Amino acid sequence: MAAQLGNRLAPTLLDSWWSRPKYATWATKYDRTSTCRAHIKRGHGVLAPQHFGVTGLKLPVSKLRGAEKGHAHRNISQKRTLGAVSSTLNISETEADNEAGETARKLVKQAVAEGRFVFEREEVDAFKQMLNMTDSQLCEHMISPATKLARPPISGYYVGAVGMGESGRVYLGVNLEFSRLPMQMAVHAEQFMVANALRMKERAIVRLAVSAAPCGHCRQFMAELPRVDAMEIKVINQPTMFLPELLPARFGPEDLLHDSSTPRLLEDRHNGLTLTAAAAALCLDEDLSAIGDAALDAANSAYTPYSECPSGLAVRTACGSVYQGGAVESCAYNPGMSPLQTTLVAALAEGGHRWEEMQTAVLVELPGAPVQHAEIVELVLKRIAPNARLVVLSAER
Ligand SMILES: [Zn+2]
16 A cells, blocks of 8 residues: 555655655555544545645644634645635544644654654644644644653653744754763763754754753853854743853854854865875775765864864774764854764754664874874774774875
8 A cells, every 4th residue: 555655646845755665664564544534534535635634634624714713833735725625525623633643644754753863844844833843833833752762871861952943944952861981971962953953954043942041051052153143042831041041141153263254163164184095095995985985074064163183084894884973163262063073963953863783984184183093992892892993094185
């Protein structure tokens, strides 16, 4: 039935959505719901996207009427779609309402529970439509399932952060802790969300929703973001706030970066590094070209305006997947992220990997630079991925 469903769906968002391998299972799952069976029984033999609520069926008719009164965010064409669909189907307003909310909640919860950390703009728009929510409300709604993806073996305190980029994508973040290592290795949920957006080349975060008030460390870390003063910050069940309220009289990037053209965190940058001849030869000898290129790319994208010591890491897992991350500095130094931390964010966000699945790690940095990561990366890898081999490649400008 999943294949039949895929063939019959109109060419909309759901086509690409369901065609992803992990969502093929959703098609089967939702085909079995009473909702879909009910539509088939009513003679709507073809399951179209609206049966999943994306084009309107699942949107509550009662809420549509609210929209017509002018206090919701729908546009005219959406209302027309809703009207057409709801009149086609002989279901009560209450039934539509319940089905809409329930299906939408399941979809969002399932997507997050399956370990997705990035949602494309089209998916976000579909979720908003299904749940009849604004951007801000959707971000807040996604916090709860997101927190379950955290890995806090020391504190047992689960934190979830949901950020929306100016592209319209939504990025999730969770806190990571590492047993038998110093607490400084921990990654906070807001840092995870920012590193997640960074690897997707998002250029600014316009809103953030978090399960608990951002700690001082994260407030300082987020001060590196471009146009951060306009970023809406919503702590669950609290009014919207902005960074100037949370971090007044701050020490910020402008205190150290006197050239206003210096790219801020998330903004495009290239650090101009190449591998030394010896490092390039080592890559060839050890069959590390692909992972070496990834590490060099991460070093060239690293945000290190304060030390000017860029570094990047790439890891290869047992199944051959490669993940990369560059150093991210803070003007206050300590709240920054090491290339290992940003790489772990990528390995979890992209592949959902356990740390011990990492087999090979390649670090690119400048030899003799005042800031270096090789020894710390080696120590940490010994703890979290004891079988991983670390290769350090020297770069030059
Ligand atoms: Zn924090």
